[in-house]
Amino acid sequence: MTGTRPYDPERDDLAEIVTLVHSAFAQYRGKLEPESGALTETVDSLRKRLEKNRLFLAEDDGRISGAVFATQKGDAVYLDRLAVDPEVRCRGIARRLIETVEAHARATGAARITLGVRLALQHNIDYFQRWGFVETGRQAHAGFDAPTSMDMEKWL
Template identity: 55%
Template sequence: MNSPFRVVRLDGPGRLPEALDAIHRGFAQYRDRLVPPSAALNETTDSLARRLLDGAVLLAEDATGVVLGAVCAEIRADMVYLDRLAVPPASRGRGVASTLVAAVEAFAAEAGARSVTLGVRLALPGNIAMFERLGYRESKRTAHPGFSEPTSMSMVKVLSARLL
């Protein structure tokens, strides 16, 4: 079965405004809900351009080129950090997020990484459950600066030998 969308790895700054828009729309629901606030809402095209230097920015788009979601991937030693996974509300429920995660895993394998890691807020159990369904497991809990109790967890997925 053909997917109704495809994933594109950006190779320059031309489509960064579209990635930024998807990230801002995807994280907008958390404005004034998450404490501390999500830094995703502070992303700019300049900050995304820096992410191109250390990894990748990927877009999911439909057949007409309309952006359905975005994600960033940063190479860190022998692992890749998945960040800013964003699917705006109108595009949810279609497998966009899981397809973007799979694209990051493929990018990681191509880069020779042994695992993919990410951070997720404890206040977002639906996001945690989605990553668990995709094979990610909790590796540790951390507190944002100024907090005494954990506010987020790190999750990791070891890439299988067949991907390496």
Template identity: 40%
Template sequence: MRRDAAEIAAVVALVRGAFAGYVGRLDPPPSAVGETPESIAELLGREHGLVAEAGDGIAVGCLFLQRRERGDVYVGRVAVAAGHRRSGVGRALMAAAEDEARRLGGVRLTLGVRLALDGNRRFFASLGFTEGALHAHPGYDRPTWIEMAKPLG
């Protein structure tokens, strides 16, 4: 993605809007709703951002990629604008993420999904991700999210 103020503002709106529907539904609430232009600019300093645009150049989807140890590339902040869901934007973004992760020398894509979000677990499973270890957010005594991973063939 570009790093100019307009693109960063568009991504902030996209991420905050995409996760806003989980507030009151997820415990703990998603940290993504607290993103700001400063935090996204800071994220871009250490991660790779990908943006999907509609034909009119409006940003309708995004994600971030971070290289981790042992060839893992972590995918975060996967977001598609509510009015553009279930039309293949998320699938296309994840395909672009695989290409970018390979370019970065990655051997596996990893991500974390809230246990409560069955639809998201099905979304990533439909893309070839398998579920792994359960984790709890800090301060929680029960699992709240699950690792998912996909080898980059």
């Protein structure tokens, strides 16, 4: 049974979460320009993220199987670094993490959830569209002339 919960610094090991993020994003290594920043996360970088972000975890039979960051930005909560262990994908873990971020956003009074997704990852764009996210713009990473990512949002 999978459940979700907030990160607990007394209980959770950031090294385990870094390993999860690297494993979840490994399929994109060498396929994205620029490379995904998720592949360079470290215990220190996650600790720094936690200064301004909430981290929610999914558990599957007592082990961490997914993670997602949520950051309050004005009237929105930004969903970031959605990661699911490849060994347990297609079991609704990503959906539960998104629902957890939605519940968090509502509890904080946010009007919407926003996120960014790489244009090269059409399957991810399709996934978020199925959950009610719509495109709101496109961005180019530093050093690129053409857009490399899509901004999306879902009104609550």
